[in-house]
Amino acid sequence: MAFLGKVVLITGASSGIGAATAIHLSHLGASLSLTGRNLKNLEKIADQCHKERKPFLITGELTNEDDTKNILESTIKHFGKLDILINNAGTIERGSIENTSLDQYDRVFNLNVRSMYQLTMLAVPHLIKTKGNVVNVSSVNGLRSFPGVLAYCMSKSAVDQFTRCTAIELGSKQVRVNAVNPGVVITNLHERSGMSPEELSAFFERSKTTHALGRPGQADEVAKTIAFLASDDASNITGATLPVDGGRHALCPR
Numbered sequence: 001m002a003f004l005g006k007v008v009l010i011t012g013a014s015s016g017i018g019a020a021t022a023i024h025l026s027h028l029g030a031s032l033s034l035t036g037r038n039l040k041n042l043e044k045i046a047d048q049c050h051k052e053r054k055p056f057l058i059t060g061e062l063t064n065e066d067d068t069k070n071i072l073e074s075t076i077k078h079f080g081k082l083d084i085l086i087n088n089a090g091t092i093e094r095g096s097i098e099n100t101s102l103d104q105y106d107r108v109f110n111l112n113v114r115s116m117y118q119l120t121m122l123a124v125p126h127l128i129k130t131k132g133n134v135v136n137v138s139s140v141n142g143l144r145s146f147p148g149v150l151a152y153c154m155s156k157s158a159v160d161q162f163t164r165c166t167a168i169e170l171g172s173k174q175v176r177v178n179a180v181n182p183g184v185v186i187t188n189l190h191e192r193s194g195m196s197p198e199e200l201s202a203f204f205e206r207s208k209t210t211h212a213l214g215r216p217g218q219a220d221e222v223a224k225t226i227a228f229l230a231s232d233d234a235s236n237i238t239g240a241t242l243p244v245d246g247g248r249h250a251l252c253p254r
C-alpha cells in the first residue's frame with residue numbers, strides 16, 4: 001500500500017502502459033485521476049481498478065491547451081491535491097527524413113513533447129506543495145537512434161532532456177522527475193503507427209533478436225518500474241532515464 005493517500009494523475013490511461021500502470025497503482029492504494037480521449041475505454045480500465053478506490057475519469061485531447069488545463073484543474077478540484085504525475089500519453093508515426101513532413105513533425109511533437117510540457121508546467125506548483133514527483137514515459141528511442149521513425153526518436157530525446165533539466169530545476173524543492181525508457185512492448189501503439197498485421201507479427205518476432213532477453217516487453221513490466229520510481233523507495237533518484245527494454249539499449253550490431 002505504498003501509494004495509500006497519494007493522488008496520481010496518469011495521461012493516456014485507457015490502453016497499454018498507461019492502463020497497466022493505473023491498475024497496478026490502484027491496487028497499491030493510489031487515488032487515481034485517469035485521462036484519455038474515450039470515456040468508454042477509460043471506464044473499462046476503471047473497472048479493473050480496486051473496488052474501494054474508483055478512479056476519477058476525465059476525457060480530453062492533450063494537444064488542446066484548454067482540455068489539458070481542464071484535466072489538471074478538475075483533478076485538483078476533485079482531490080484537493082496532486083502527488084504524482086505520470087506523463088504517459090504518446091504517439092508514434094513512421095517516416096524518415098526522405099518521406100516525413102512538417103505535419104508529421106507537428107503531430108508527434110505536439111503530443112509527445114508540447115502537451116507534456118504544458119501539463120507538467122501546470123502541475124508543478126501542486127507537486128511542490130506535496131513534495132511529489134513526475135514519471136515520464138519515454139522510449140529506448142530517446143536514448144538510442146533508429147531509422148524510419150525520425151520525429152518519434154527526436155521527441156523522445158526531448159522527453160529525456162526535459163526530464164533531466166526539470167529534475168535539476170526542481171531538486172531543491174524536493175520534487176523528483178524521472179523517466180522510463182521502454183523497448184518494444186506489446187501494446188496497440190505499433191498497430192496505430194499503421195503497421196499491417198503481417199508487419200506487426202514480423203516486428204514482434206524480430207524483437208527476439210533486438211532485445212538481449214530474447215523477447216519484447218509486457219506493459220505491466222513497465223508499470224512496475226514506473227511504480228518504483230514514483231514511490232518513496234526511489235527517494236534519492238531524480239533525473240534518471242531508466243531503460244525497461246530487455247537490454248536493447250545496450251545492444252549494438254556485431
Ligand SMILES: *[C@@H]1O[C@H](CO)[C@@H](O)[C@H](O)[C@H]1NC(C)=O
Pocket residue numbers: 095096097098099148
Ligand atoms: C521512407 O524512406 C525510407 C528510407 O529513407 C524507407 O526505408 C521507407 O520504406 C520509406 N517509407 C515509406 C512509407 O515510403
Ligand SMILES: *[C@@H]1O[C@H](CO)[C@@H](O)[C@H](O)[C@H]1NC(C)=O
Pocket residue numbers: 087112113114115116117118120121134136158159160162163166167177
Ligand atoms: C517529462 O517530459 C515532458 C516532455 O518532455 C516535460 O514536459 C515534463 O516536464 C517532464 N516531466 C517533468 C516533471 O519535467
Ligand SMILES: *[C@@H]1O[C@H](CO)[C@@H](O)[C@H](O)[C@H]1NC(C)=O
Pocket residue numbers: 236
Ligand atoms: C542521496 O544520495 C547522496 C549521494 O550519494 C547522499 O549524499 C545522500 O545522503 C542521499 N540522501 C539520502 C536521503 O539518502
